[in-house]
Amino acid sequence: MGLRSPLLTPISYIKKVVAALPDEEAGGARGPIRLVSIPDGLDPEAEDEAGRDLVKLTESTTRVMPGHLKNLIEKANNMNIDDEKITCVIADSTIGWALEVAEKMGIQRVVFCPCGPGSLAVVFHIPRLVEAGIINSTDGSSLKDELICLAKDIPAFSSNRLTWSCPGDPTTQEICFRLACKIILDINLSNLILCNSVYELDSSACDLIPNILPIGPLLASDHPGHYAGSFCLAILSQHQFNELALGLELVGRPFLWVVRSDFADGSAAEFPDGFIERVAENGKIVSWAPQEEVLAHPSVACFLSHCGWNSTMDGLAMGVPFLCWPYFTDQFQNQSYICDQWKVGLGLNPDENGFISRHEIKKTEILVSDEDIKGNAKKLKEMARNSGSEEGGSSYKNFKTFIEAIKHY
Numbered sequence: 001m002g003l004r005s006p007l008l009t010p011i012s013y014i015k016k017v018v019a020a021l022p023d024e025e026a027g028g029a030r031g032p033i034r035l036v037s038i039p040d041g042l043d044p045e046a047e048d049e050a051g052r053d054l055v056k057l058t059e060s061t062t063r064v065m066p067g068h069l070k071n072l073i074e075k076a077n078n079m080n081i082d083d084e085k086i087t088c089v090i091a092d093s094t095i096g097w098a099l100e101v102a103e104k105m106g107i108q109r110v111v112f113c114p115c116g117p118g119s120l121a122v123v124f125h126i127p128r129l130v131e132a133g134i135i136n137s138t139d140g141s142s143l144k145d146e147l148i149c150l151a152k153d154i155p156a157f158s159s160n161r162l163t164w165s166c167p168g169d170p171t172t173q174e175i176c177f178r179l180a181c182k183i184i185l186d187i188n189l190s191n192l193i194l195c196n197s198v199y200e201l202d203s204s205a206c207d208l209i210p211n212i213l214p215i216g217p218l219l220a221s222d223h224p225g226h227y228a229g230s231f232c233l234a235i236l237s238q239h240q241f242n243e244l245a246l247g248l249e250l251v252g253r254p255f256l257w258v259v260r261s262d263f264a265d266g267s268a269a270e271f272p273d274g275f276i277e278r279v280a281e282n283g284k285i286v287s288w289a290p291q292e293e294v295l296a297h298p299s300v301a302c303f304l305s306h307c308g309w310n311s312t313m314d315g316l317a318m319g320v321p322f323l324c325w326p327y328f329t330d331q332f333q334n335q336s337y338i339c340d341q342w343k344v345g346l347g348l349n350p351d352e353n354g355f356i357s358r359h360e361i362k363k364t365e366i367l368v369s370d371e372d373i374k375g376n377a378k379k380l381k382e383m384a385r386n387s388g389s390e391e392g393g394s395s396y397k398n399f400k401t402f403i404e405a406i407k408h409y
Contacts, residue, residue, distance in 0.1 A: 006076075006086070007033050008069070010040035010061060038068035058175060066097045073105060088409045090194070093120075094179060096186025103189050108409040110402070111190040115309050117197050117205035117212065118337060119163045119330035121150050123180045124209065129159075140164045140177035153204040155341045161332035168354075169328070176329055192402060196313055198387040199394045201380070202337070213398040217317040217384050219292055240355055242272050247361025249275060253368075254282045254299070258289050295320050301368045304361075307334040319381030321345050321373050323364060325356060344377040346370075 009017045014037045041064035042057070073086050088108040091098035099109045113120050125148075130137045134144050140162065147156035164180045166173035187193060196216040199206050206212055236244065248255050259269050276285075291311065294300060295318040303315045304323045312334045315322055322345030324335040338345040346367050348360045367373060387395040 005033050006036045009035065009037050010042070010065065011037040012040055012042040036072065038065060038072060040065050055175060061095065062097055066101050069098060069101050070105065073107065088406045093183050093187060096182055099186050099189045109190040110192045110194060110406065111187050112194045115163065115330045116334060116337070117195055117202045117209060117214065118154055119333050121154070121205045121208045122157065122163045122333065123183055125150060126181060126184065134159050139170060139174040140180070141173065151204040151208065155336040157333055157336060163330045163333065165332060166328045192405060194402060196310065198384050200383055200387065213402055215395050215399045215402065217313045219317060238270065241269055243355060243358045244361065245272055245275050247358035248283065249279050250358050250362055251364045252282070253364065256289060256294060257283065257285045259285055259287065261287060302364060307331040307338060309334060312338065316344070316380050317384045319377045321367050321377050323367055324348060342376060342380060344373055344380060
């Protein structure tokens with residue numbers, strides 16, 4: 001029995017999704033994956049701007065999309081064509097409204113969690129943290145400066161560096177905290193939780209979450225590959241941008257640097273005087289690069305990352321050591337795993353003004369010469385790869401469990 005799946009995307013993101021799909025999937029209406037878009041209330045011509053305005057994005061999609069999703073499901077299920085019927089909705093945990101629509105329509109639900117099991121375990125722990133007076137119930141801000149330990153083999157997290165933390169941006173933090181609180185309710189509507197992780201990487205956190213199925217690492221291909229490293233949503237001040245540039249120059253090693261057009265203060269980046277000419281022989285600066293392919297290349301000795309979960313899994317799967325520069329939310333916890341638990345990277349420490357200096361970037365030299373870190377990275381690469389093996393790999397077994405479950409929905 002085969003499975004057909006419409007891939008639903010907001011209309012303002014349709015161009016990016018089509019561009020990312022293989023040619024045979026992007027245009028095919030009868031293939032196993034069919035691309036479908038519905039209105040989200042945003043301007044399709046201003047997708048980048050809208051995608052970076054979390055308030056606007058959250059309000060618009062929550063208000064506009066549920067009704068369109070309901071209409072889409074009703075239309076498909078009223079066609080009386082068996083392989084067109086929608087029997088299960090698989091939704092990202094951050095768009096719980098899709099699970100609510102499915103529940104009201106009597107359709108089975110599966111949630112996909114974009115963060116790691118440890119970060120999700122912290123989200124489930126929110127009621128206890130509020131009850132203990134450790135965090136504020138309104139915005140999740142820290143009321144007590146202490147370490148939070150969920151289980152023996154989970155690294156202790158600082159109470160001001162949690163899954164929803166946005167240092168220096170209280171408005172965004174409150175939105176992220178409210179979203180985290182809603183995730184608890186929405187996940188309880190689901191039958192299964194899929195996660196881009198490996199059980200053996202974080203078994204203690206997985207054991208705290210009922211019905212979780214780690215099916216990672218989810219890669220874009222069957223062989224090593226993927227790099228997107230322009231620091232995701234991060235926007236640096238011009239001063240911080242300059243320090244990063246001069247730090248890469250100071251290291252003196254070949255580098256590939258992905259710089260978005262709005263990387264510095266939301267506008268076009270201005271490099272330090274003479275920088276481009278001085279690093280011309282060692283450095284390559286681009287606006288985008290395929291992350292998996294870059295990390296899989298044998299010349300890549302380290303990965304300077306903000307430690308988003310997908311990038312964390314990509315780096316682990318390729319066996320590349322990390323230089324960690326977390327920006328917000330779960331990235332702080334991912335750094336704790338990378339540096340303290342798995343010991344496959346080093347963290348960058350800001351100065352008294354909150355800046356990462358050019359001299360901190362020189363930790364690259366320590367990282368690439370640390371044989372223990374490189375050895376640990378190699379071991380985790382093997383663990384991640386073995387998890388997907390048909391010969392008893394945990395992620396392979398979990399994925400099979402998921403497929404068999406939805407076949408019977």
